[in-house]
Amino acid sequence: MVFAKTVAPQKLLAFGMLVNAIGLAVMGLSTNLWITLTAEFFNGLMLPCIQIGINTMILQRTEGAFIGRVNGILSPLFTGSMVLTMSAAGILKEQFSLVAIFESAAILFIIGMLFILPLYNMKMETKPGVLDSAE
Numbered sequence: 001m002v003f004a005k006t007v008a009p010q011k012l013l014a015f016g017m018l019v020n021a022i023g024l025a026v027m028g029l030s031t032n033l034w035i036t037l038t039a040e041f042f043n044g045l046m047l048p049c050i051q052i053g054i055n056t057m058i059l060q061r062t063e064g065a066f067i068g069r070v071n072g073i074l075s076p077l078f079t080g081s082m083v084l085t086m087s088a089a090g091i092l093k094e095q096f097s098l099v100a101i102f103e104s105a106a107i108l109f110i111i112g113m114l115f116i117l118p119l120y121n122m123k124m125e126t127k128p129g130v131l132d133s134a135e
Helices: 002-006 009-029 033-061 064-095 098-120
Strands: none
Touching: 009 033, 009 098, 033 064, 064 098
């Protein structure tokens, strides 16, 4: 919680995506159970960084009247995306090895991180009163 208050949300998002990409690559290449479980543990620790980064940027960039609408559309989008990607994962697993699937996921995380890098240097202008109630 304290870490999230001191770090810019775009940096939190990029850091979470980078660690998840590394973790997925390690899981895909690992043949040792404990290395795989350790990578999975660190991936789990970094998922809140991604969520906090996304939600903070939404709160900072969205007008107050639209925050509920934006959050309301994100939940079904995330759920639908999970259903589609899990279905695709089953189909892709038939065609490719598990290592290739994990490494492809890591590469997609890196590509996603590259797309958000332009946000990395942007200054966040917080609207007065938007985040005051959350603190």
